Amino acid sequence: MKQSMTLIPTLREIPADAEITSHQLLLRAGYIRQNASGVYSYLPLGKKVLRKIEEIIREEMDHAGAVELLMPALQQAELWQESGRWQTYGSELMRLNDRHGRDFALGATHEEVITSIIRDEVKSYKKLPLVFYQIQNKFRDEKRPRFGLLRGREFMMKDAYSFxxxxxxxxxxxxxxxTAYSNIFTRCGLDFRAVIADSGAMGGKDTHEFMVLSDVGEDTIAYSDTSNYAANVEMAPVITSYEKMDEPEQELTQVHTPNIKTIDEVSAFLNVESSNCIKSLLFKVDEEYVLVLVRGDHDVNDIKVKNVLDASVVELATPEETKSVLGCTIGSVGPIDLDEVTVLADHAVASITNGVCGANKEDYHFINVNPKRDFPVATFEDLRFIQEGDPSPDGEGIIQFAKGIEVGHVFKLGSRYSDAMKATYLDENGRSQTMLMGSYGIGVSRTLAAVVEQFNDEKGIVWPTNLAPFQVHLIPINIKNEDQKTVGNDLYNELKSQRFDVLMDDRQERPGVKFADSDLIGIPVRITVGKKASEGIVEVKNRKTGEVFEVNKEEIVDLLQKML
Amino acid sequence: MKQSMTLIPTLREIPADAEITSHQLLLRAGYIRQNASGVYSYLPLGKKVLRKIEEIIREEMDHAGAVELLMPALQQAELWQESGRWQTYGSELMRLNDRHGRDFALGATHEEVITSIIRDEVKSYKKLPLVFYQIQNKFRDEKRPRFGLLRGREFMMKDAYSFxxxxxxxxxxxxxxxTAYSNIFTRCGLDFRAVIADSGAMGGKDTHEFMVLSDVGEDTIAYSDTSNYAANVEMAPVITSYEKMDEPEQELTQVHTPNIKTIDEVSAFLNVESSNCIKSLLFKVDEEYVLVLVRGDHDVNDIKVKNVLDASVVELATPEETKSVLGCTIGSVGPIDLDEVTVLADHAVASITNGVCGANKEDYHFINVNPKRDFPVATFEDLRFIQEGDPSPDGEGIIQFAKGIEVGHVFKLGSRYSDAMKATYLDENGRSQTMLMGSYGIGVSRTLAAVVEQFNDEKGIVWPTNLAPFQVHLIPINIKNEDQKTVGNDLYNELKSQRFDVLMDDRQERPGVKFADSDLIGIPVRITVGKKASEGIVEVKNRKTGEVFEVNKEEIVDLLQKML
Structure with a gap:
């Protein structure tokens, strides 16, 4: 492709509203343009990269036995009413009327459509399992579209469904x-983790998010420094074992702690480690009050509380509720001398000896608190958030934290949609059964942005070879120079005939502009045709390493085969 | 691909609401399913064919120097207001509001979006010309969606724009x-014509429609039986030369013709050829009345009248207007003794000798009418519709008529959008100029349907080789027979390793069902593994010709290479 024939509108300035690197670089390097808030056009370079990601996805999905189809964006409201999501999806679902006033949704996802097709066409266990995928623009009216392609309102997705x-x-x-997803993101060159993300059963295997590690990510991942283990930070069980300090239990004593509220204040005022303080939080659990204890240096994970109690709603009690139940402010809550409130404690609390806790009385704490001796505990459970430094739940390595961009999600839907929409089949015995479903998504345009987040330097994008829009950027420095022009054109034709994908900068621009644009665009290999063109010598530069070679033009093909 | 892993829901019955062959076959052979009126899903086979058409389009568009990009379906109303089409596009444009109440259109076409991008990014003549294309679903809320994929509300289109x-x-x-379009439709195997479709200047070259010849087409094409000439029937000029009959002119005579109105009635009553009658039609042309004459066996083409008179509006006069201007009913109108009405005549009228025309008086006609002698004619022009049997306007061959399905359209927009949306550039002299634009569309899903209209027989679809969803349909008749199963699997693996695209019917179905499904689906080559499997012999059938060969399985690859 000659650069004069395409549109690569590079920008020198960082666009004012682009906060993160991928958004800035994709705009600056001319890969995308915004058409409306959260709505983008993929310019020629952007579209080329998108197609490369799509092809990797297709290959791996086909290999996994999934079959491609294509469903429409226009979806009848009736389908969403059947599943119940017409009501529950809220204002993220874009809605419209046709000329006859009928209600339609724009496809935010396609569970309803695929289920309606399969319930009509598949009646027997003999035809199952079936796995379908499609690649298509989706529509979600995000409240706050941001970060360029990371959170848009129209975006490209690969969705898949199994029956x-x-x-x-x-x-x-x-x-x-x-496995297919792991292959896809590996082939995209991404540093990612498949993260346990089950919001139902603790540590279950029913849903994973594929997270690209990145500081701009909106989720926190807890991962092992040596194994594959990774989980959304809420999901990671804690397997730390705590040793009880070997010291004699002292007598429980109430002390005056004027204006001391937080663990930090208590720790400083009484000169004790925060790990020897008991943090007591009153929760309202399905209309009942429960006091949850963790160590002062730990934080309560309310999802764990909810799961342990098999509760529907778990909320921190308000100051008013705390006052009315315990007779004190939140900073003075403690587990001693409670009558009607159940006490749950994290395992770590059991190993506290002669610790500190609130006295349910303004400006007073207890010291020399010994759990079980001084107050009853209904049960010791894993109730806290995992922390960096904890042992990995799979027993291998130590937990570290990272921020992640969710690029993929695999989810066992079970009979959520097949029940609601009556997708049944006849089993071997001729009995009607409800199908089980899975749903599997990849944000294609988001993956593109995530790659840019991970592959860039101060000069611009540095594409991994198999996603780059072109393999080679060929730059005759001065196209008015006959030698340079001839050598440039000859090389262009030869490389194309050898099936290299080449972008030739045939623009009449200053060398500085050409080089800056080239670095910004980020094609892996640059070939500069300059003053030595007359001697048949050109310069080859590796965008990633910065290495530069002077090469006789006859040797170019060999060199490129090595580099690419 | 094993048939058990994909979804090909064939139907024995013709679906009640499918009127035309392609709609029936695509439903029956399991290529598509309807999700809403005019809204379809492409099931796995349909999606595969669609992708093959897309790839042909991409290759030819790339070859023509066009560059692919991808614009969004969500388009801000402001853009359509700038072009004026927010008002004029009417209810075919699907509209919606986002969560903030802002107006959006769903992309019916993308002139506005691409123009808004280019006016921002391209400022100099040096960057022109530029040609872009995209392949994407479009949305048009057709009043009467019909004929399956031929006229849908969400459909796949390749649109392109030049600056x-x-x-x-x-x-x-x-x-x-x-040229690219001609190549695309040729590679799709279609019998098509590039049809002159200019509605402005007669015979101009500013717009062509690519029409696939088909009885279910909604347009009539006039084409030469020997050359490439083809035009929408309204557009074809008539170049017939007429010879005046060599007989003496008789005296003009008024005759009583009670209740005789139409040309057929006049011709029968007076025993004259309809070609010797003068058909006289009163038109209202921009508030003035004009009488247009053609031969009795011809029809007035009002677009030609409009162009000859350089008029804005040409309408047939109502009976009331005719009565008030000429004092008679429409069946009695004629050109003799008119004072204030201009008379225009088709060239053919000049050669009438002793003809017949209405007398502007109820129940009377004139016989022995001789134009110019008996009434003045302002000008003789080409004013009639071309007919089958007329010479082709390009001088080569004879005109024939056919019905056509419009699959492509190329159009010189000129400055229609660039004027309205201020897309300008600086020319060599630094002067601001308005860009000129072209717009070029292909109905991708419609092309799929058009191919099926042309490639089928009584048993089902008969795909041209390069569009078929698979190249080979491999059918072990009885998968419970060990020999058949082994030979089938071996052949499947070998053909796949040789890069043939194979569908293997591994279903446990009766042979009759498998064969009927195979014929319906229409894959070019069928290989049946039956009783002779144990001897290593299989049967190869050509779907198109019906030819059957018994082949040793070792010879299959060679044979396939010849057939495909």
Whole structure:
């Protein structure tokens, strides 16, 4: 492709509203332009990279036994009413009327459409399992579109759906798609983790998010420094074992702690480690009050509380509720001398000896508190957030934290949609059964942005070879110079005939402009045709390493084969 | 691909609401399913064919120097207001509001979006010409969606736009895209014509429609039986030369013709050829009345009248207007003794000798009418519709008529959008000029349907080789037979390793079902593994010709290479 024939509108300035690197670079390097808030055009370079990601996805999904189809963006409201999501999806679902006033949704996702197709066409266990995927623009009216392609309102997605007769079959398909996703993101060159993200059963394997590690990510991942283990920070169980200090129990004593509220204040005022303080939080759990204890240096994970109690709603009690139940402010809450409030404690609390806790009385704490001796505990459980330095839940390595961009999600839907929409099949015995479903998404345009977040330097984008819009950027410095022009054109034609994908900068621009644009665009290999063109010598530069070679033009093809 | 892993829901019955062959076959063979009126899903086979058409389009568009990009479906109303189409596009444009109440259109076409991008990014003649294309679903809320994929509300389109500095440049790009379109439809195996479709200047070259010849088409094409000439029937000029009959002129005579109104009645009653009758039609042309004469066996083409008179509006006069201007009913109108009405006549009328015309008096006609002798004619022009049997306007061959399905359209927009939206550039002299634009569309999903209209027989679809969803349909008749199963699997693996695209029917179905499905689906080559599997012999069938060969399985690859 000659640069004069395409549109690569590079910018020198960082666009004012672009906060993060990928957004800035994709705009500056001319890959995308915004058409409306959260709505983008992929200019020629952007579209080329998008297609490369798409092809990787297709290959891996096909390999996993998924079959491509294409469903419409226009979806009848009736389908969403059947699943119940017409009401629950809220204002993120874009809605419109056709000329006859009928209600439609713009596809935010396609569970309803695929389920309606499959319930009509598949009636027997013999035809299951089936796995379908499509690549298509989706529409979600984000409240606050931001970060360029990371959170848009129209964005490209690969979604997939499986229909299974049994749980084993669903598990098997899920594993296949999981592997496909790992392959896809690996082939995109991404540093990612498959993160446990089950919001139901603790540590379950029913949903994983694929997270690209990045400081601009909106989720926190807890991952092992040596194994594959990774989980959304809310999801990671704590397997730390705590040793009880070997010291004699002292007598429980109430002390005056004027204006001392927080763990830090208590710790400083009484000169004790925060790990020897007991943090007591009153929760309202399905209309009942429960006091949850963790160590002062730990934080309560309310999802764990909810799961332990098998509760529907877990909320921190308000100051008013705390006052009315315990007779004190939140900073003075403690577990001693409670009558009607159940006490739950994290495992770590059991190992506290002669610790400190609130006295349920303004400006007073207890010291020399010994759990069980001084107050009853209904049960010791894993109730806290995992922390950096904790052992990894899989027993291998130490937990570290990172921020992640969610680029993929695999989810066992079970019968959520097939129940609501009556997608059934006849089993071997002729009995009607509800299908089990899985749903598997990849944000294609978001993946593009995530790659840019990970592959850039101060000069611009540094594409991994297999996603780069072109393999070679060929730059005759001065196209008015006959030698340079001839050598440039000859090389262009030869490389194209050898099936290299070449972008030739045939613009009449200053060398500085050409080089800056080239670095910004980020094609892996640059070939500069300059003053030595007359001797048949050109310069080859590796965008990533910065290495530069002077090469006889006859040797270029060999060199490129090595580099690419 | 194993058939058990994909979804090909064939139907024995013709769906009740499918009127035309392509709609019936695409439903029956399991290529598509309807999700809402005019809204379809492409099931796995349909999606595969769609991708093959897309790839042909990409190759030819790239070859023509066009560059792919991708614009969003969500388009801000402001853009359509700038072009004026927010008002004029009417209810075919699907509209919606975002969560903030802002107006959006769903992309029916993308002139506005691309123009808004280019006016911002391109400022100099040096960057022109530019040609862009995209492949994407479009949305048009058709009043009466019908004929399956031929007239849907969400459909796949390849649209392209060119930006040019000069008319010559626009002409040159237009010709390149024209050639690309010819290549695309040729590679799809279609019998098509590039049809002159200019509604402005007669016979101009500013717009062509690519029409696939088909009885279900909604347009009539006039084409030469020997040359490439083809035009929308309204557009074809008539170049017939007429010979005046060599007989003496008789005296003009008024005759009583009770209740005789139409040309057929006049011709029968007076025993004259309809070609010797003068058909006289009163038109209202921009508030003035004009009488237009053609031969009795011809029909007035009002677009030609409009162009000859350079008029804005040409309408047939109502019976009331006719009565008030000529004092008679429409069946008695004639050109004799008119004072204030201009008379225009088609060239053919000049050669009438002793003809017949209405007398502007109820129940009377004139016989022995001789134009010019008996009434003045302002001008003789080409004013009639071309007919089958007329000489082709390009001088080569004879005109025939056919119905056509419009699959492509190339159009010189000129400055229609660039004027309205202020897309300008600076020319060599630093002067601001308005860009010229072209617009070039292909209905991708419609092309798929058009191919099916042309490639089918009584048993199902008969795909041209390069569009078929698979190349080979491999059918082990009885998968419970060990020999058949082994030979089938071996052949499947070998053909796949040789890069043939194979669908294997591994279903446990009766042979009759498998064969009927195979014929319906229409894959070019069928390989049946039956009783002779144990001897290593299989049957190869050509779907198109019906030819059957018994082949040793070792010879299959060679045979396939010849057939495909």
């Amino acid at each position: 299974n007769a049994t749980q084993e079959s669903l598990d098997e398909v899920y594993d296949r798609i999981f | 040019n500095a000069t008319q010559e440049s626009l002409d040159e790009v237009y010709d390149r895209i024209f």
